[in-house]
Amino acid sequence: MMRALRMVREGVLVIALFSLLLLIVAKLDRSQEVEISGPFHAIDGDTLAAGDERLRLTGLDAPELDQTCEDSGGAAWDCGRDARQLLARLVRQSAATCHGRGRDRYRRLLVTCRAGAGSINAELVRRGMAVAAGQFEQEQAAARGERQGIWAGEFDAPRDWRASRGLMDSPDTFSALLDWSKRLVGWP
Template sequence: MTRIFRTLRDGLLFICFVVLALLIVAKLDRNTDPPIPGPYRALDRDTLSAGVERLRLEGLDAPEFDQVCGSPKGSWNCGREARRALAGLISAASAECYGFARDQYQRILVRCQAGDTDINARLVRMGMAVASGSDYIDEEDAAQREETGIWAGEFDRPRQWRRMRGMMEEPDDGDAFGDLWARLRGWLGGMFAE
């Protein structure tokens, strides 16, 4: 009985190490994606265009274009303000976006930078988006604590706002296993295409 237990334990431990190694590789690989050629244009609050490609900012969810948020000074169109903020950040000459995995709408999931500024993180920190997944939780906490942007008053989280209006639901892009699977498909596809 103990021999079976040890064999199962060792097998489970091996599987855990393999999964951990794959997650680490996926995380490290994220930083080596080639930049997607710009210039970039903000289409809405978390989607860019680069030529014919559509790019979706990864790790965040911003208010919908027509979404209204509350503040002590009254209501404001937080979706349009989120688009303005993204347009301002992405207009920097040094802006570059990286990624290759695609979402259900075939947009490339990207992380964008302008110099040392992580644009995705900056939008969340400005209170123009909420964290989706675990990458920008610290930025969201800081924006909420300082009552910045959407955190200045009452608002519905973008996912909840879409659900209440019967709009198409986007999956949570904080899914590590989904991201890993997309990267594995990309690697395997690249190996067989060459």
């Protein structure tokens, strides 16, 4: 009797795991790359809006909209607002498009944007209006060496600036798992 119950339990577990695998494969098939063309609206230095869609530029972290930095003389300047203005100018260029797949925890589409042959993401870092975050290390080294943008003076890394103001919410493990599960099956 115990052996039969164990076999049934193991069979149910195998079926459940196989079903989960099928759901994952189905979800991956639906997450094909999306292309979005403007018009775009710059929300901040690394986030765009295109209609109702929010887009998060990948590979960089720009100063927050209300963040200030110091220039080479120690004077404060609105680096967050300047980062947004630069992003707005770059996406206004003709034929700016963004490509992406996947979403962050705020449900923004994760994208790489281009204007012509150039990467807008890389250009923000190259001009010193964002720090590299997993990509664009060479562009950051060039901006830093040339003392471009935020590298001209002193600044808090955007992540540190957010953390010092309590703006980095860390969902508990259960909430993070629940959000991941919802995204997996396509629930809003």
